[in-house]
Amino acid sequence: MSEDRLLVIDDDAGFRNYVRRVGETAGFETLVTGDAKAFKEHVRSWHPSVIVMDLNMPDADGIELLRDLVEAKCKARIVIASGVETRILETAERLASERGLVIAGTLQKPVRANSLRETLERLHEFEKPLIAGALAYAIAHDGLFLEYQPKLDCKSGRIFGVEALVRWQHPSRGIIPPEQFLKLAEQSGVIHALTEWVATAAARQVAAWRRAGMPLEIAINVSARDLAAIEFPDAIMAICQTAGLAADAVTLEMTESAAMGDPAQALDVLTRLRLKGFRLSIDNFGTGYSSLLQLRRLPLSELKIDTSFVTQMHRNQDCRVIVEAVISLAHKLGLAVVAEGVESAENLAALVDMGADAAQGFFLGGPARGESVAALIKRPTDALAPHQAAEAIASHAPARRSRARRTE
DSSP states (O other): OOSOEEEEEOSOHHHHHHHHHHHHHTTOEEEEESOHHHHHHHHHHHOOSEEEEOSOOSSSOHHHHHHHHHHTTOOOEEEEEEOSOHHHHHHHHHHHHHTTOEEEEEEESSOOHHHHHHHHHHHHTTSSOOOHHHHHHHHHTTOEEEEEEEEEETTTOOEEEEEEEEEEEETTTEEEOGGGTHHHHHHHTOHHHHHHHHHHHHHHHHHHHHHTTOOOEEEEEOOHHHHTOTTHHHHHHHHHHHHTOOGGGEEEEEEHHHHHSSHHHHHHHHHHHHHTTOEEEEEEETSSSOHHHHHHHSOOSEEEEOHHHHTTTTTOHHHHHHHHHHHHHHHHTTOEEEEOOOOSHHHHHHHHHHTOSEEOSTTTOOOBOHHHHHHHHTSTTTTSOHHHHHHHHHHHOOOOOOGGGOOO
């Protein structure tokens, strides 16, 4: 029996068979059904590695099926493909994730052929587990590399900084994005070595840019395990001093959950980082349970509004209201605001009108190697008004990758 098994449940026979054909082309052994009882039995006896499921079924709705998957302790990666409205789709995804299921994506019906194909091909790449020893070897022997995504100052229209994003150049699986190995790094205990490698490489690159007349700032992601290490502030400071980079040129980004791991310890570490001059940012703001509490208790410099809100602003009024409210709240608390997920001039213009301080996203430029960043910095936007800057960026923007292949 193949390790790559795709199970499809949908009440539309045509759609089931279409997914079957695409799945088999992508290398999956595939089973399809329109019956909830048969689906539950396949989950328990066949152990699929990927499930594609609808939310609207005649004999059991999708929420019931997701609950059954939780009870069955299903480890499959789940793709929800449904014609329900966006809010219901997002709620189902969030509910499933909070109950411990692995949601690999959502597809709004009618499903575009290329979206389904890209999703299944991406999931097929998970066929063999990554090995902690291989990751440790890659860290020690320069098997990693960084890409940098630009950050735009919404007031001046200039690129003022970049976020460092690590990739693993695997000898047989090619380039592996961070979401596929960060948990492995944390679980295996190599996360500190990984963060040290990223910080060292990023600090050297930014110091080199600055010597070349490009005074860029850098943002680096840190883990909950980093914030639990009492020596972390001294270690990151030593890296910057060795590279000749001032601490105030560095923003350390963390998720809300990272700061919540050991609140007292994290507060100790974060306060020392701020005393040394580092800027601190909450990433993916708005997706956790304790956002407002974190804004009050942590010594933050900025917050980053999550991509899920920014990308939906032009078609979802609720998302637009949330973004506007977060910007206003942050400014009243003395925090800068970075909006992630900017994909169009319309997105950027709206953020400028709302008063966002900075923007980041594929419209402004996708992650690029260090040698390619200079071209982004030289775009003719520094003397333009923000709305004109949006137009200028669009005219100079490189080809952007499909959303399905993002590695932010």
